[in-house]
Amino acid sequence: xxxxxxxxxxxxxxxxxxxxxxxxxxxxxxxxxxxxxxxxxxxxxxxxxxxxxxxxxxxxxxxxxxxxxxxxxxxxxxxxxxxxxxxxxxxxxxxxxxxxxxxxxxxxxxxxxxxxxxxxxxxxxxxxxxxxxxxxxxxxxxxxxxxxxxxxxxxxxxxxxxxxxxxxxxxxxxxxxxxxxxxxxxxxxxxxxxxxxxxxxxxxxxxx
Numbered sequence: 001x002x003x004x005x006x007x008x009x010x011x012x013x014x015x016x017x018x019x020x021x022x023x024x025x026x027x028x029x030x031x032x033x034x035x036x037x038x039x040x041x042x043x044x045x046x047x048x049x050x051x052x053x054x055x056x057x058x059x060x061x062x063x064x065x066x067x068x069x070x071x072x073x074x075x076x077x078x079x080x081x082x083x084x085x086x087x088x089x090x091x092x093x094x095x096x097x098x099x100x101x102x103x104x105x106x107x108x109x110x111x112x113x114x115x116x117x118x119x120x121x122x123x124x125x126x127x128x129x130x131x132x133x134x135x136x137x138x139x140x141x142x143x144x145x146x147x148x149x150x151x152x153x154x155x156x157x158x159x160x161x162x163x164x165x166x167x168x169x170x171x172x173x174x175x176x177x178x179x180x181x182x183x184x185x186x187x188x189x190x191x192x193x194x195x196x197x198x199x200x201x202x203x204x205x206x207x208x
Contacts, residue, residue: 015043023051034061037185040203044195053188055178063183064133064159064204068093072131072158074201076194077101077118077139084198085135089205100124118142126155133159137197140164140173147176160184161200163192 006014019042023030028051030038041050071094076082082099090097100106100121110117118139125132126149134157136142143162149155160182162174170190177184185200 012043019043022048026051028052031056036207037061037200037203040199041187041196044199045193047191049189049191050187050196053191055186055188057182057184060159060183060185061204061207064185065208067131067133067158068095068205068208070131071095072133073098073128074133074135075099075121075125075128076135076137076197077121077142077164078137078194078197081135081137081194081197084195085201086205089208090201093208098125098128116141119145122146122149131158133157133161133201135161135197135201137161137163137192137194138165140166140169143173143176144169147173147180150180150182157182160186161197162186163196163200165192165196166190 016039019039026048030051034056038050038054041054042048068090073095074085074090074097076097076099079099079102082097085097087097101117106117106120106124110120116139118141122142122145134146143164146157146160160177162177162184163186164170164173167190174186174188177186187196
């Protein structure tokens with residue numbers, strides 16, 4: 001069994017070289033403006049399907065960059081996604097990461113109203129007096145609630161990363177934003193996850 005000799009500090013760089021080589025071997029050509037985001041999702045998951053299913057609204061990356069540079073906050077739907085985002089680099093631009101899912105008052109209110117915690121969490125996020133980037137990797141009900149608030153005119157998110165993973169309402173919830181006016185990065189289909197939501201955030205943060 002032959003192993004590559006790679007210095008610890010060069011493992012990530014070598015991983016991206018392999019991803020680039022394998023995409024070329026598969027005849028897949030990524031959009032130059034968004035390739036670094038797609039490659040980081042592949043790097044995080046070792047799943048090349050993201051090269052085909054990850055979609056971006058017009059100028060999505062540039063819009064997200066400008067939001068971050070302007071001090072936008074990021075709201076996630078899991079503590080795992082929150083933990084995975086580079087908060088130190090985000091803070092350099094004035095941004096913070098929030099996740100309201102584990103808050104006791106959110107859990108209590110959700111139970112009393114017969115809603116998911118993700119739904120109540122989105123209401124809490126909408127009340128933040130900041131521009132917010134939503135990074136949704138787990139709960140389709142979070143996307144459904146955001147779209148519902150948009151439709152009724154009570155709140156419009158500045159940016160949506162819609163990559164929840166699963167089987168119930170996942171595909172449909174992602175599709176809600178594809179023809180909307182909200183800038184987005186969405187992974188079509190069932191795949192996604194908190195790690196992918198964090199990877200997308202980090203890709204754009206690191207590009208700054």
